[in-house]
Amino acid sequence: MNPLSQSEPWSLVAAGYQAETVPMFRQYCHRALELVGYEPGGHVLDVACGPGTLSLMLADSAAHVSAIDFSEGMLAVFRSEAEKNCAQNLDIRLMDGQKLEYDNDLFDFAFSMFGLMFFPDRLAGFRELHRTLKPGGRAAVSSWAPVTDSPMMQLMFGSLRAAFPERPEPKTNMLSLENPDFFRDEMTGAGFHNVVVTPFDGEWQVRRVEDFLESMVRGSAPLEMMRKNLGAAVWEEKRRVILNYLNNNLPALPATLTSRALIATGTK
Numbered sequence: 618m619n620p621l622s623q624s625e626p627w628s629l630v631a632a633g634y635q636a637e638t639v640p641m642f643r644q645y646c647h648r649a650l651e652l653v654g655y656e657p658g659g660h661v662l663d664v665a666c667g668p669g670t671l672s673l674m675l676a677d678s679a680a681h682v683s684a685i686d687f688s689e690g691m692l693a694v695f696r697s698e699a700e701k702n703c704a705q706n707l708d709i710r711l712m713d714g715q716k717l718e719y720d721n722d723l724f725d726f727a728f729s730m731f732g733l734m735f736f737p738d739r740l741a742g743f744r745e746l747h748r749t750l751k752p753g754g755r756a757a758v759s760s761w762a763p764v765t766d767s768p769m770m771q772l773m774f775g776s777l778r779a780a781f782p783e784r785p786e787p788k789t790n791m792l793s794l795e796n797p798d799f800f801r802d803e804m805t806g807a808g809f810h811n812v813v814v815t816p817f818d819g820e821w822q823v824r825r826v827e828d829f830l831e832s833m834v835r836g837s838a839p840l841e842m843m844r845k846n847l848g849a850a851v852w853e854e855k856r857r858v859i860l861n862y863l864n865n866n867l868p869a870l871p872a873t874l875t876s877r878a879l880i881a882t883g884t885k
Contacts, residue, residue, distance in 0.1 A: 638836030639670050641821055645759055645878050646671045646730055648817045653757040653882045659725030662749060664714040664742070665732020669695035669707075676704040683719065685712035686732075715741040719749045727756040731878075734760040734794045743807030750885040756809065760794035762816060762877035763787075769821050769874035772866060773833060779862040780855040800881050809883030818875040825870065826863050830856070 649671075657678035663671050666684035668691050675682055676699070684707060686692050692709055699707055712718055714729065715738050727750050733742040746756050764770040764787040778784050794800045797814040804812045823829045834840040844852050 638832075639668060641819060642670050642730070643674065644819045645817065645880070646674055648815075648878075649728060649730060649757040649759060649880050649882075650674075652813075652815055652880055653726060653728075653755045655726060660723065662717075662719070662724040662727040662746070664717070664727065664729040664746065665735075666695065666709075667691045667730075667732065669698055669709070671728055671730055672707060672709075673698060673702060673704055676702075676706055679706060681706050681708065683708045683710070683724070685710050685714060685717070687711065687713055715745060717745045717749055721748055722751045723749050725751055725754050727754065729756075729758045731759050731761070733758050739794070740803060740807060743804055743809070747808040747885055752885055754885045755882065756804075756885070757880060757882045758794075758804065759878050759880045760800060762879050763789040763795045765789065766816070766877040767818075767875065769876040772863065772874065775866065776830075776859040776862040780858040794879065794881075797879055800879055804881050804883050809885065812881060812883040814879050814881045816877055817880055818877050821874045821876060823867060823870060823872045823874060826860060826867065829867075830859060830863065 655675075658680050661672075661675055661679045661682045663669075663675075663682060663684040666672050666686045667688075669684060672682045672684040672695070684695065686695075689711055692711060695709055698704075699709070710718075714733065715736055727746045729742065729746065733739060733746075736742040743758070746758070750756060761767070761770070764774055770787075774787050778786070789795050792799060794803070797816075801812045801814050834844055847855065
């Protein structure tokens with residue numbers, strides 16, 4: 618089973634994710650809202666909401682936002698941010714996105730930003746989004762594109778292979794949401810129509826190599842788990858190798874790297 622389908626890694630990384638990754642993720646959320654044709658005043662569902670990146674963006678414009686995640690650590694950060702921002706119209710719950718505890722035909726818009734892609738049963742996740750949407754309601758789901766389409770991901774995977782030569786080259790899984798045709802067919806198979814998959818290149822700023830690496834680790838569940846499991850001494854040795862690779866392969870700093878997402882939209 619994919620370890621990212623478990624809650625522990627996400628709870629471990631929750632604080633770092635909020636600090637390091639959320640600011641970058643907002644650009645993907647903005648693009649999803651544009652593509653889905655979001656309109657204020659409706660009822661919104663946010664599945665695998667994490668620390669509430671999308672939900673907090675909509676708290677002032679939606680009639681109500683129902684946000685769910687399976688990581689209590691992520692939800693604790695979300696609740697703290699909601700309180701800090703005096704956010705209204707939010708219902709934050711611990712829940713399985715593959716088995717939503719909501720009635721049929723309830724929401725005007727449904728989203729899952731980089732969450733449903735990790736579900737052990739993705740089709741169940743898509744079907745639950747479809748079931749809980751009102752007729753005519755619209756959904757947006759995002760996934761990462763293949764590593765080969767993302768210079769930032771290529772750089773990070775290259776640095777990891779330098780530190781861990783036994784790691785295989787990342788390959789595109791054609792039976793995953795990395796494949797836009799498979800993405801479209803899986804969402805269509807759950808009952809959505811007019812499904813369109815759109816690539817979007819988000820921009821990530823790199824000003825200092827050490828800060829870039831720390832940001833990537835603190836905001837990434839797999840990397841933070843790896844650092845924890847290796848222990849401080851071994852991690853410091855691997856860190857030196859990774860930094861050396863980055864210093865030799867990054868463009869002149871400051872630099873802008875892109876990471877491509879695929880954003881699928883569909884209508885019930």
